[in-house]
Amino acid sequence: MKSLKLGLLVLGLLVMGLGASYAAKVGEPAPDFTATGSNGKTYKLSDLKGKWVVLEWHNQNCPFIKSQYKGKMQKLQAKWTKKGVKWFSVISSAPGMEGSVNAEEANADVKATGSHVTATFMDSDGTIGHAYDAKTTPHMFVIDPKGILVYDGAIDNAPLKDEAVDKNDDGEPFVNYVDKALKEGMAGKTISTPTTAPYGCHVKYAK
Amino acid sequence: MKHFAFILLFLSLPLWALGQENHLKVELLSETATLVPGKPATFGLHFTMDNGWHIYWQNPGDAGLAPSVNWKLPIGFKAGKILWPLPKRISLPSVMDFGYENEVTLLVPIQVPRTVHAGETFNLTANVQWLVCKETCIPGQAALPATLTIGDGKGPADAWITQARSQLPEKQPKTWKPSGTLDGKQFVLSFPTGTTPTSVVFFPLQSGQVDNNAAQIFQPNDKGFSLTLKRSDLLTQNVQKLEGLLVVTDHDVKKGYEVKVPLSSNR
Numbered sequence: 001m002k003s004l005k006l007g008l009l010v011l012g013l014l015v016m017g018l019g020a021s022y023a024a025k026v027g028e029p030a031p032d033f034t035a036t037g038s039n040g041k042t043y044k045l046s047d048l049k050g051k052w053v054v055l056e057w058h059n060q061n062c063p064f065i066k067s068q069y070k071g072k073m074q075k076l077q078a079k080w081t082k083k084g085v086k087w088f089s090v091i092s093s094a095p096g097m098e099g100s101v102n103a104e105e106a107n108a109d110v111k112a113t114g115s116h117v118t119a120t121f122m123d124s125d126g127t128i129g130h131a132y133d134a135k136t137t138p139h140m141f142v143i144d145p146k147g148i149l150v151y152d153g154a155i156d157n158a159p160l161k162d163e164a165v166d167k168n169d170d171g172e173p174f175v176n177y178v179d180k181a182l183k184e185g186m187a188g189k190t191i192s193t194p195t196t197a198p199y200g201c202h203v204k205y206a207k
Numbered sequence: 208m209k210h211f212a213f214i215l216l217f218l219s220l221p222l223w224a225l226g227q228e229n230h231l232k233v234e235l236l237s238e239t240a241t242l243v244p245g246k247p248a249t250f251g252l253h254f255t256m257d258n259g260w261h262i263y264w265q266n267p268g269d270a271g272l273a274p275s276v277n278w279k280l281p282i283g284f285k286a287g288k289i290l291w292p293l294p295k296r297i298s299l300p301s302v303m304d305f306g307y308e309n310e311v312t313l314l315v316p317i318q319v320p321r322t323v324h325a326g327e328t329f330n331l332t333a334n335v336q337w338l339v340c341k342e343t344c345i346p347g348q349a350a351l352p353a354t355l356t357i358g359d360g361k362g363p364a365d366a367w368i369t370q371a372r373s374q375l376p377e378k379q380p381k382t383w384k385p386s387g388t389l390d391g392k393q394f395v396l397s398f399p400t401g402t403t404p405t406s407v408v409f410f411p412l413q414s415g416q417v418d419n420n421a422a423q424i425f426q427p428n429d430k431g432f433s434l435t436l437k438r439s440d441l442l443t444q445n446v447q448k449l450e451g452l453l454v455v456t457d458h459d460v461k462k463g464y465e466v467k468v469p470l471s472s473n474r
Contacts (some may be wrong), residue, residue, distance in 0.1 A: 023440065025439075025440050026395060026441075026443060027443070060341075061343065062344065063338070063344055063345065063346045064344075083330070098342060098343040129301075130301070133301075133440070135269045135270060135301065135302050136269070136270045138301075149231060152440075152441060153415075153441065159272050160272065160338075160346060169275060183210075194443055195415065195440075195441040195442070195443050196442060197413060197414030197415035198269075198270075199267070199270070199271070199272060201270060201271075201298050201340070201341070201343070201344045202269070202270040202300070202301075202302050202341065202344075203301065203302075203305075204269075204300075204343075205298050205300040205301050206300070
């Protein structure tokens, strides 16, 4: 019986190993990738060890993104990039789908919104998106200086609130989870909310 | 005859107001033409969507946002929470949404105060917000005003509301006593219902517990059936119970049950 269980376990691990070895999971090393920025530069995640990294799934036409970019997102980016955080927006919209832009359009959007991103990653084939299983815009990930994924989820708990609010529609105190994760992480504390369910528009992957 | 039909429509479908937005129309309906003092009345938010567009259930799944309503009510009137008809799984590339396509009527009970009298009229407004999605998502909102008359509450019930009522879930039967296990990979839920339905679908009430996009494995057994659900990667700590909506289809009959399954962890 025990050996059967063990056999099943091994089989299970094998299946997981084959199927999901690249899926991002909090507490484990963040999947490495090489990305092309809309600025023409190439970025490799493993080269950024020693820095805190934020990945923000982005689609400039998504109402949830538009709402964040009425000021809240830029403020958050400015606050943390000043402290040395590398903040990347990732565009995984497939060609022809909503939010699909070329490098020039991505740069124009950064300029128009006053975004403080370090760079915008062009991921039209969805490679990075699928590696992180990014589901929505904005789906947020925080990676610590050791390259460990420490936060995976929503940006906050108040969707489509253009202005800062004290409480969300459910009457809960407002929390920006990325802000909280960075604050706790940089202070050497355990991140108290390492995962939440992301909300927003679907990432517009190729069908 | 045409004239008569027109009047009948107005009497039986108190269609007071219309909010119009791209790809979606929303109407405020009252179940009855008049409201009875001291009794709960039922209102409906009837959404009609363009082909291929959908709105969301209370847990929207992997993306989206549930519709919401803020009522502006006369003093003494009290609105309850939205009652949600059975949703569908709506599959999109890499994500699974829970929601409604084509049309749906969300129901809201409103308590009428005892202190009102027959013949009196009151105004109320439903401020409705929603997100409607296809390949793209469009948020919308509408203020739907209505004038209520107090009376005996008699007359034909609104057909959309009657239909939606038949699609509301029931409480889980006391005899079911479901149980479940949770390990690092999956939930296995056992429902000793004594019946073998054709198919079963589970909709979790909370997001971030079940992997929405994964297949749900339904297995009939001699006591009833079991359902195996993939654990969400976002669930980093074990939970004591799993709450949700179980939609049970037996041949052509579809019924929903609000279930709460206690879990033992065997990690």
